[in-house]
Amino acid sequence: MIETVFSLLPPVIAIVMVLLTRRVLLSLGVGILSAAVLLGIDAAGNGGEFVSDSASSLWGAVSGVFYSVGEGGFALNTWNLYILGFLLLLGITTAFMSMNGGIQAFGVWALKRVKTRAGAQIVTFMLGIAIFIDDYFNSLAVGQVAKPITDGKRIARARLAYLIDSTAAPICVIAPLSSWGAYIISILGTDVIAKHSLNESELGMFLATIPANLYVWTALLLVLFTSIWSIGVGPMRKHEELALRTGTLFDEGKDVPGETGTPLPTSDFGKIGALVYPIASLFVFTVGALIYSGATAGGSFAPLSIFENADSSFALFIGGSASAVVAALQWVGAKLPGHTFLAGLSQGSKSMLPAVYILIFAWTIATLIGELGTGGYLAGLIQDSAISSAWLPVLLFLVAGFMAFATGTSWGSFAILLPIAGDILVAVDVELLVPALAAVLAGSVLGDHCSPISDTTILSSTGAGSNHIDHVVTQLPYALIGGGISVIGFILMGFTGSVWLSFVVTILLTFLVLGLLRRKYALREEAVQQV
Secondary structure (H helix, E strand, O other), rough: OOHHHHHHHHHHHHHHHHHHHHHHHHHHHHHHHHHHHHHHHHHHHOOOOOOOOOOOOOOHHHHHHHHHHHHHOOOOOHHHHHHHHHHHHHHHHHHHHHOOOHHHHHHHHHHHHOOOOHHHHHHHHHHHHHHOOOOHHHHHHHHHHHHHHHHOOOOOOHHHHHHHHHHHHHHHHHOOOOOHHHHHHHHHHHHHHHHHOOOOOOOHHEEEEEEEEHHHHHHHHHOOOOOOOOOOOOOOOOHHHHHHHOOOOOOOOOOOOOOOOOOOOOOOOOOHHHHHHHHHHHHHHHHHHHHHHHHHHHHOOOOHHHHHOOOOHHHHHHHHHHHHHHHHHHHHOOOOOOOOOHHHHHHHHHHHHHHHHHHHHHHHHHHHHHHHHHHHHHHHHHHHHHOOOHHHHHHHHHHHHHHHHHHHHHHHHHHHEEEEEHHHHHHHHHHHHHHHHHHHHHHHHHHHHHHOOOHHHHHHHHHOOOOHHHHHHHHHHHHHHHHHHHHHHHHHHHHHHHHHHHHHHHHHHHHHHHHHHHHHHHHOOOHHHOO
């Protein structure tokens, strides 16, 4: 069962069920059990003791889940525990910012300066570009700052989630001084350059992949210009039109992480500082903890060394703790009844439970998929293929996309496919090495954007306060449009070997598609102008 076609079954089952039933936890749970059954069958066939009963029984499957999670999953993983703690702290911070009147005051202040819906979305886009340190940090921090602005302009929460998600990973994957950049550079240095004795620097090779990472540029352009031109495609159009017509920003009948449910009291003395100071504390303490953990682990204050060795989950937990403390202290000056303090703690943490549950299930299925060797099976298909080297960039792009989609992790796809791309291209056509590496990076981000079990997609839903599946199905058409344009670009890159020609053609194609979409899918101007 391991590293065979059967290893594709659990992610496919989970993803298909998610899209058909819209019930995330049920779908992930079925995927988890199916993965555990396959692992149990494999272990039983090899004389192992993976399960204590028949591998096909429910008890055997459940035993398999606990075995895999306990051995290599999230249960004893401090990284995951820090992320869960950060989510709960963020919920508490948000609840206190609301009670203290900070969110409302900031919304009033921002709406006087941001005059249009397009302006609100551009502000969100620029925040996403500016906060390139880490995708988790980006998704959650941008959501907290932008939500009062976009809510005031009747921008659907699903649209906000798309703005966040489709700027977070794309900007992080091309920023050398980010957690993503440091991770990728470390793989390039160890598993590509050193392994094959190439006369290149890790940073130089990473910088060379930036213009060749075609999906990143199409994704960012789609986010920016669909915002400027009010283009709503597919299910997103329904969410946008509903928000414009009625002011309904999300379906209150669905689970929406970050929403407290029962309205909390709001101070009559709220000021902007009740939002600015907690968010500033989050930024300052998170960045400080990143620098501290990176410098301590790497023994150097060199920027690349810091980001390569930093513990981003620990940094987020420290930043979240500081932010929650500051928000809680400000409650004293909000002049609210004493019982509201406990209400803020309780409802704030409860508001993040949907995201916590989904993340735990997503991490569990990712652990089991890793045990099944799904990524290794897909990677082996590339290694065994005997096709022209000109097709390798687009093939790697598609395989990386499907791998990230099926496993829910772009980082896992980087770790598996970047070394394989290096092995293949150094042997058959070293001139296409950079395009092939860029194709892996681009495809992994595309798959991450499409996957309902991706942790960054889950956290973008959380940051925006959008139902998770609403975010997945509304972002999907935009991601697939960007992916389709990128396929053409990578085919051209493979056959010409020219990164810059492919880059220019891809940008032109993106604007051509945007023009066509604007003609057919732009929201009614009179409705947009009324807001």
